[in-house]
Amino acid sequence: MVKLEEAIGSIETCSSTDELKHALQDIIEDFGFSSFNMLDAGNPHVDVPYYIGTTPENWVQTYISNGFVHVDPCVTRVRRSNAPFSWDEVEVPRYDGSGRKSGACKVMEAAHDHGFTEGFVVPFHYTDPLGRVFSSSSAFYWTDPVKKYRFLLSRKRYDLHLIMIYWAQRAIDIIAEQHRNRQGLLETQADPRTAVALTDRERDALSWAARGKTVADTADILFISQATVETHLRHAIAKLNASNKTHAVVKAIYLGLIDV
Amino acid sequence: MVKLEEAIGSIETCSSTDELKHALQDIIEDFGFSSFNMLDAGNPHVDVPYYIGTTPENWVQTYISNGFVHVDPCVTRVRRSNAPFSWDEVEVPRYDGSGRKSGACKVMEAAHDHGFTEGFVVPFHYTDPLGRVFSSSSAFYWTDPVKKYRFLLSRKRYDLHLIMIYWAQRAIDIIAEQHRNRQGLLETQADPRTAVALTDRERDALSWAARGKTVADTADILFISQATVETHLRHAIAKLNASNKTHAVVKAIYLGLIDV
DNA sequence: CTTAAACTCCCGATTTTTCGGGACTGGTGC
DNA sequence: GCACCAGTCCCGAAAAATCGGGAGTTTAAG
Numbered sequence: 001m002v003k004l005e006e007a008i009g010s011i012e013t014c015s016s017t018d019e020l021k022h023a024l025q026d027i028i029e030d031f032g033f034s035s036f037n038m039l040d041a042g043n044p045h046v047d048v049p050y051y052i053g054t055t056p057e058n059w060v061q062t063y064i065s066n067g068f069v070h071v072d073p074c075v076t077r078v079r080r081s082n083a084p085f086s087w088d089e090v091e092v093p094r095y096d097g098s099g100r101k102s103g104a105c106k107v108m109e110a111a112h113d114h115g116f117t118e119g120f121v122v123p124f125h126y127t128d129p130l131g132r133v134f135s136s137s138s139a140f141y142w143t144d145p146v147k148k149y150r151f152l153l154s155r156k157r158y159d160l161h162l163i164m165i166y167w168a169q170r171a172i173d174i175i176a177e178q179h180r181n182r183q184g185l186l187e188t189q190a191d192p193r194t195a196v197a198l199t200d201r202e203r204d205a206l207s208w209a210a211r212g213k214t215v216a217d218t219a220d221i222l223f224i225s226q227a228t229v230e231t232h233l234r235h236a237i238a239k240l241n242a243s244n245k246t247h248a249v250v251k252a253i254y255l256g257l258i259d260v
Numbered sequence: 261m262v263k264l265e266e267a268i269g270s271i272e273t274c275s276s277t278d279e280l281k282h283a284l285q286d287i288i289e290d291f292g293f294s295s296f297n298m299l300d301a302g303n304p305h306v307d308v309p310y311y312i313g314t315t316p317e318n319w320v321q322t323y324i325s326n327g328f329v330h331v332d333p334c335v336t337r338v339r340r341s342n343a344p345f346s347w348d349e350v351e352v353p354r355y356d357g358s359g360r361k362s363g364a365c366k367v368m369e370a371a372h373d374h375g376f377t378e379g380f381v382v383p384f385h386y387t388d389p390l391g392r393v394f395s396s397s398s399a400f401y402w403t404d405p406v407k408k409y410r411f412l413l414s415r416k417r418y419d420l421h422l423i424m425i426y427w428a429q430r431a432i433d434i435i436a437e438q439h440r441n442r443q444g445l446l447e448t449q450a451d452p453r454t455a456v457a458l459t460d461r462e463r464d465a466l467s468w469a470a471r472g473k474t475v476a477d478t479a480d481i482l483f484i485s486q487a488t489v490e491t492h493l494r495h496a497i498a499k500l501n502a503s504n505k506t507h508a509v510v511k512a513i514y515l516g517l518i519d520v
Numbered sequence: 521c522t523t524a525a526a527c528t529c530c531c532g533a534t535t536t537t538t539c540g541g542g543a544c545t546g547g548t549g550c
Numbered sequence: 551g552c553a554c555c556a557g558t559c560c561c562g563a564a565a566a567a568t569c570g571g572g573a574g575t576t577t578a579a580g
Contacts, residue, residue, distance in 0.1 A: 004418060044519040045471060071460055079519050082386045082429050093457055099555035100547055103460040125385045125393060129340050133385065133393045158264060162422050169342050195305055199526060212507030214566065227529050234568075244536090245567070246506040247472030250520055253513065254392050256303075260510055459556060474536065487559050494539075504566085505537070521580100528575075537566065545558075550551105 004159050008166045017052055017174055024167050025054050031160065032152055033120070033140040038168060039069070041078045041123075042135035052171060055141060059114045068110070071103025078123040078137040084161045086153065087111075087119040118142040118149045122164040126172055134172055138164045196239055198257055205232035207258045210249045264419050268426045277312055277434055284427050285314050291420065292412055293380070293400040298428060299329070301338050301383075302395040312431060315401060319374045328370070331363025338383040338397040344421045346413060347371075347379040348406075378402040378409045382424040388436060391519055396432070398424045456499050458517055465492035467518045470509045 007027045014020040028036050037053025037060075040046075048064055062068070069075060073090045093102045101109075111119070120140040127133055140160065142149045153160075198206070201222075208218040215233070219226040233245060240255075242248035252258045267287045274280040288296055297313025297320075300306075308324055322328070329335060333350045353362045361369075371379070380400040387393055400420065402409045413420075458466070461482075468478040475493070479486045493505060500515075502508035512518045 008418065044467065070464070076516075076519060080387055080389055080391045080516060082425075099549095099553095100557085102556095123387075125387055126342055127340055127383075127385045127395065131340050135387070135393075158268065158422055162418055165342075165425075201527065209506055210510045212503035212510075214504070216566085224527085225529055227531090228527075230567080231528080234570095237568090243472035244474070246469055246509050249506050249510060250470045250472075250513065253390065253510065254520065256392070260514065461557065476536085484557085485559055487561090488557070490537080490539095491558080493537085497538090523580080524578090526575100526577080529573080531571085533569085535566100535568065538564080540563100541561085543559080545556100547556085548554085550553090 004162065007159075007163050011163070011167050011170050014170060015174070017171065017178075020167065020171055020174065021052060021054060024163075027163060028140050031140075031156060032142070032144060032148065034116075034143040035141045036139060037141075038136050038138040038171060039075075040134065041075050041137040042133065044070070044079070050175070052175075056114070059111075059116075062110055062114070063107075066106070066110070068103070068107045072107045073104040074119070074121045074139065075137050076104075078121060079135060081123055082125065084120060084122040084157065084164070086149075087121070115143050116141045117144065117146050120153065120160060122161055122168075124165055124168040126169060128172065128176060136168050136172065138168055196255060196257065198236055198239060198252070199232075201228075202232045202236040202239070203252075203258055205229050206236050206249055206252050207260070209233065209245050210253065210258060210260045264422065267419075267423050271423070271427050271430050274430060275434070277431065280427065280431055280434065281312065281314060284423075287423060288400050291400075291416060292402070292404060292408065294376075294403040295401045296399060297401075298396055298398040298431060299335075300394065301335050301397040302393075304330070304339070310435070313399075316374070319371075319376075322370055322374070323367075326366070326370070328363070328367045332367045333364040334367075334379070334381045334399065335397050336364075338381060339395055342383055342385060344380060344382040344417065344424070346409075347381070375403050376401045377404065377406050380413065380420060382421055382428075384425055384428045386429065386432065388432065389516065390513060394432070396428050398428055456515060456517065458496055458499060458512070459492075461488075462492045462496040462499070463512075463518055465489050466496050466509055466512050467520070469493065469505050470513065470518060470520045 010023050010027070011020065014023050024036060035054040035056070037051060037055045039052075040050040043049060047067060047069070049069060051060070053060075063072075073092055074085075074087065077085065077090060087108070090108075092104050092108050119142060122138045122140075124136045124138065125133065126136065204222055205218055208221060213221065215226050215229045218229045222229065233248070236252070237243075237245065237248045240248045240251045242251050249258070253260065270283050270287070271280065274283050284296060295314040295316070297311060297315045299312075300310040303309060307327060307329070309329060311320070313320075323332075333352055334345075334347065337345065337350060347368065350368075352364050352368050355361050355365050379402060382398045382400075384396045384398065385393065386396070464482055465478055468481060473481065475486050475489045478489045482489065493508070496512070497503075497505065497508045500508045500511045502511050509518070513520065
């Protein structure tokens with residue numbers, strides 16, 4: 001069995017994505033997995049995010065052509081957590097027997113149809129030297145009996161987590177280097193930490209908007225005229241570089257400017 | 261020596277920040293460190309960021325009253341990297357004997373004056389249940405001879421890294437929970453009975469609304485008519501028991517139904 | 521005292537959202 | 551085949567938000 005230090009060492013000496021791919025494939029085969037992939041999970045709106053891995057081509061094609069990235073419950077979970085998890089820990093809306101299946105349901109069924117009995121997913125949220133934030137979802141695919149998987153995981157969960165962190169880090173570093181001049185391959189999240197200073201009233205107006213109040217409601221609550229509330233909202237939208245009230249509220253929440 | 265699994269296990273059973281503090285203190289003392297602290301490094305403009313740890317009170321006071329958080333080279337490095345590092349790996353602008361000392365220089369000297377001979381710093385970039393990105397800086401303080409530190413680090417670097425990740429995560433979860441209870445305005449993860457089930461298209465429509473798109477924009481993006489998008493939005497608003505689009509988007513984000 | 525910024529209010533025109541209906545198609549399991 | 555539901559599309563009217571102006575008051579800092 002691979003030693004942790006050796007595995008990480010072999011990763012850190014890689015200088016191309018191809019080397020990295022093979023290095024990780026060797027490591028995970030040793031653990032019993034059949035293949036892996038890592039994808040850029042930081043941009044929910046992108047149809048085909050950056051991808052690297054060793055999963056079979058027909059699975060990749062299925063995944064892309066069905067737009068699974070938008071409904072994959074694993075990717076969704078990755079965006080809001082930092083701890084690794086198995087597929088069986090993911091809640092998939094149970095199909096209640098009537099009507100159409102949800103997308104999440106289809107993804108998991110499709111994975112099973114491709115022979116994947118289980119999977120181990122590692123989220124990694126990463127900051128690059130420019131301060132840009134990335135989120136990646138790495139998945140190890142299992143094709144053997146699930147029982148063996150459970151046993152392995154109970155013993156090697158942390159090793160896998162750590163290996164994947166160092167691997168993802170190395171991967172992103174290499175990719176960033178290769179595509180320093182090219183845009184759009186690994187898109188960054190929109191400046192999450194640029195300080196925007198809202199005034200008290202702008203924050204008030206946005207907060208009440210976030211709670212579902214109309215301008216008229218808010219005017220009553222704050223005891224000012226509708227015109228004033230509109231002005232505050234307009235200023236807030238401009239400051240946040242948002243395109244409308246809804247957008248501004250979302251941005252303000254993500255920037256920690258308002259609580260709901 | 262502590263076993264990794266045991267250490268992480270002891271962390272994951274903690275249910276208060278106080279318990280957590282003592283649990284980690286026990287672990288790191290076993291490694292040979294004297295104390296630790298973790299601080300929120302994600303907001304460079306904040307003078308006194310959230311802090312938790314066991315370092316002596318007079319060090320904390322020195323750190324705060326001198327505004328060290330703005331010049332600490334370790335914190336700066338944490339913001340743009342993901343790998344743990346030792347203090348001696350941090351580049352401090354060498355004092356050339358003339359003019360003023362740089363702030364970074366002062367921080368490191370002050371640490372030394374307080375008896376800290378070395379330190380191990382672990383960056384951790386993570387997302388909260390809303391998908392917002394944060395950064396934390398965790399530091400282990402060493403007061404014994406540096407030689408012993410080097411030996412320890414060469415063998416236990418990865419263990420320390422992993423322990424700190426799980427510790428920081430637990431700390432964040434507990435803090436978030438406390439915050440939620442204090443505010444308690446919006447329900448977060450609902451129990452299965454009241455769980456809202458959006459269809460794929462309803463989620464699409466809401467997601468694009470959250471990104472600032474109008475109904476017309478969304479119709480173009482999803483390649484369907486405006487009427488359909490309106491229908492999806494109306495259904496989503498009704499299901500979420502929201503009063504308008506903005507409210508629905510906020511609720512959906514808090515419930516983990518959409519990603520932005 | 522001056523200046524800047526926050527806060528307040530108004531107008532009118534346009535765009536967008538909201539609401540309550542109805543109606544057809546196609547996938548799904550029973 | 552049937553029932554159910556997701557998904558699609560349409561109508562029309564009312565409500566709300568958006569935009570680009572302008573303009574007065576208060577407050578705190580230089």
